[in-house]
Amino acid sequence: MSEPNYSSRRSKLVRSFKSAGIDALLVSGESNVRYLTGFTGDSSWLYISRNTTILISDSRYQTQLQDECPDLDVDIRDARKPMTEAVAAIIRSASPRNPGFESSHLTFEQYQTLAAAVDPVTLAPTSGLTERLREIKDKWELQQIRDAVMFAERGFAVVRSSLTHSQTETEVRFLLEAAMRSFGATGPGFEPIVGVGPTAALPHAHAGSRQVSESPILLIDWGGETQSGYRSDLTRVLVTGKVTKQMRTVYETVLKAQQEAIKAIKPGALCKDVDAIARNIIADAGFGKYFGHGLGHGIGLDIHESTRMSPLSDQIFEPGMVITVEPGIYLAGKFGVRIEDDILVTRDGHEVLTSVPREFDDAVVEFLA
Amino acid sequence: MSEPNYSSRRSKLVRSFKSAGIDALLVSGESNVRYLTGFTGDSSWLYISRNTTILISDSRYQTQLQDECPDLDVDIRDARKPMTEAVAAIIRSASPRNPGFESSHLTFEQYQTLAAAVDPVTLAPTSGLTERLREIKDKWELQQIRDAVMFAERGFAVVRSSLTHSQTETEVRFLLEAAMRSFGATGPGFEPIVGVGPTAALPHAHAGSRQVSESPILLIDWGGETQSGYRSDLTRVLVTGKVTKQMRTVYETVLKAQQEAIKAIKPGALCKDVDAIARNIIADAGFGKYFGHGLGHGIGLDIHESTRMSPLSDQIFEPGMVITVEPGIYLAGKFGVRIEDDILVTRDGHEVLTSVPREFDDAVVEFLA
Numbered sequence: 001m002s003e004p005n006y007s008s009r010r011s012k013l014v015r016s017f018k019s020a021g022i023d024a025l026l027v028s029g030e031s032n033v034r035y036l037t038g039f040t041g042d043s044s045w046l047y048i049s050r051n052t053t054i055l056i057s058d059s060r061y062q063t064q065l066q067d068e069c070p071d072l073d074v075d076i077r078d079a080r081k082p083m084t085e086a087v088a089a090i091i092r093s094a095s096p097r098n099p100g101f102e103s104s105h106l107t108f109e110q111y112q113t114l115a116a117a118v119d120p121v122t123l124a125p126t127s128g129l130t131e132r133l134r135e136i137k138d139k140w141e142l143q144q145i146r147d148a149v150m151f152a153e154r155g156f157a158v159v160r161s162s163l164t165h166s167q168t169e170t171e172v173r174f175l176l177e178a179a180m181r182s183f184g185a186t187g188p189g190f191e192p193i194v195g196v197g198p199t200a201a202l203p204h205a206h207a208g209s210r211q212v213s214e215s216p217i218l219l220i221d222w223g224g225e226t227q228s229g230y231r232s233d234l235t236r237v238l239v240t241g242k243v244t245k246q247m248r249t250v251y252e253t254v255l256k257a258q259q260e261a262i263k264a265i266k267p268g269a270l271c272k273d274v275d276a277i278a279r280n281i282i283a284d285a286g287f288g289k290y291f292g293h294g295l296g297h298g299i300g301l302d303i304h305e306s307t308r309m310s311p312l313s314d315q316i317f318e319p320g321m322v323i324t325v326e327p328g329i330y331l332a333g334k335f336g337v338r339i340e341d342d343i344l345v346t347r348d349g350h351e352v353l354t355s356v357p358r359e360f361d362d363a364v365v366e367f368l369a
Numbered sequence: 370m371s372e373p374n375y376s377s378r379r380s381k382l383v384r385s386f387k388s389a390g391i392d393a394l395l396v397s398g399e400s401n402v403r404y405l406t407g408f409t410g411d412s413s414w415l416y417i418s419r420n421t422t423i424l425i426s427d428s429r430y431q432t433q434l435q436d437e438c439p440d441l442d443v444d445i446r447d448a449r450k451p452m453t454e455a456v457a458a459i460i461r462s463a464s465p466r467n468p469g470f471e472s473s474h475l476t477f478e479q480y481q482t483l484a485a486a487v488d489p490v491t492l493a494p495t496s497g498l499t500e501r502l503r504e505i506k507d508k509w510e511l512q513q514i515r516d517a518v519m520f521a522e523r524g525f526a527v528v529r530s531s532l533t534h535s536q537t538e539t540e541v542r543f544l545l546e547a548a549m550r551s552f553g554a555t556g557p558g559f560e561p562i563v564g565v566g567p568t569a570a571l572p573h574a575h576a577g578s579r580q581v582s583e584s585p586i587l588l589i590d591w592g593g594e595t596q597s598g599y600r601s602d603l604t605r606v607l608v609t610g611k612v613t614k615q616m617r618t619v620y621e622t623v624l625k626a627q628q629e630a631i632k633a634i635k636p637g638a639l640c641k642d643v644d645a646i647a648r649n650i651i652a653d654a655g656f657g658k659y660f661g662h663g664l665g666h667g668i669g670l671d672i673h674e675s676t677r678m679s680p681l682s683d684q685i686f687e688p689g690m691v692i693t694v695e696p697g698i699y700l701a702g703k704f705g706v707r708i709e710d711d712i713l714v715t716r717d718g719h720e721v722l723t724s725v726p727r728e729f730d731d732a733v734v735e736f737l738a
Contacts, residue, residue, distance in 0.1 A: 186575075
């Protein structure tokens, strides 16, 4: 699979300028810069217009930039010149009529400093121009995400097959990370959640010292990351002992909500409608107030990116989007169940990229002795 | 060591409001919220005034908040209500006369949305109010940092004692992380840099596939993180083979620059003067253009925090600050040397918290066979 065509990505971005009312853009979001240039460092901003593309960085990255972006114009500022001054100098010299900035990737303070430095030029806030491009994954990106899924699934198989009653959440987490790395992942992509019983009831728990034996419910939310920075994101619950009737009901409800939502994913469907399918199934089963987060999110260079599936979303599915579907029910102090898969929107529907079995019977772990 | 007194930290913050010209503050910086409340999650903002303290969060964190901040007023928004709306409702109801926000922790977009939602109340930008408090570490925090140093130093001892010619940078990195965790660290605190030869010449390199045998210079920049989120940050160069005269000169120059700079650290000294001591020694040795970054930074809940030591800094050392001192010389394509220690500013000078030997002879690794 050939490398991504960064120059073509930048051309697409420039073509979106007209409707955004700008003729140049300062890209300061780290993943956006990476997407548009291939540069994997931080603290570097991209100025881009029809005729000019300059990456403003500092001496720490000089050599790395020559390796990663040999064809890109680069402005290396030294330790004495703040980023905003270096950028202001470029804007003054390029003199665009209506330069934009990424309003969700400059802090208010950075904006104020930069605005003062380029005065009387005014800076126009823009939102999501590069993120919009990143929503639709190209072939190369899809292969990256498939690799990230593979790392995650092979890692999970190792953890599952070596699970014991005496392992702690933290031990399981570290084993999972090591296993994914052994298959080629650069890392877990995000801090894996490994939660036993009451810990599984915390949607954003940190792995701690609970042992697998403390509850029949073990929740694992994990993903892998590829060398090029693409991520996967899955959740499975393992059943490690005798469950209560309520646990079984919760599991089946979450699974049904997830499966029915996935079925509805296709080009043209509304994200909030798919969210509502899962939300209604959970509410109808009497657990509505125990599902407080959105149904899912885009994955790619960031672990949470556009597209968003929530009651607030006004987005529409398009071919090439890759999103998680992850309903959950959380009973505080007792247990939680979340089931999460990664879904590609295809031309005529969707493809589930993740294949770890998810039926209740599949979740039951048989222990020796 | 008793737990931190969050309420006293918040009182100190409120006492700084008058000179900042505000009577309430919206704290949105994640580490700032953690410092002021003990809450370890994300996506949660703190509204604080003389009479009101409310943490605005969402249902994912409901149980965790009861555990971590049982005495704090908490506003749990549901998935249908954006953060800015929830915060605006609180501001409208508390009706402060001049509420401030953290201008380096709200994006321009968040500011715009929030400003529109609270209109006609206007929001005043503030900068560094909580960060200023965080610069001066209390006893409990110092113990945390000492623990983080201990994790790092024990981990490094494992790596050093098990080093072989055939190990790759990545293998060394993963071993280092696993070793620190085995001593009680929750993680590495930041992605450790392990660089052989030319990779060591990249100040922000990622560990890759170079083998230790490829160069006599192996640079390791690493730290540990405690359960409570405090970090350490060290760099050492190991000499794993026969070095050139230039390598030796560069090593001794960096070490001299670092040691002379450390000697000058005491209350009342200017950060930029200490930076200049190291910078001048490196420049006088003819390597001025190969040291492009600042001399050091504060550490604590963040791996880079206020205080900053650079030619641009106008800060002054005060007792209780903990900062790194890390000059470096980077010869692109060949090798790099950086030596980094963590320094506590004491009432009458400083204390070096890190103790891994740093003389050239200490850096030489004897291999078996």
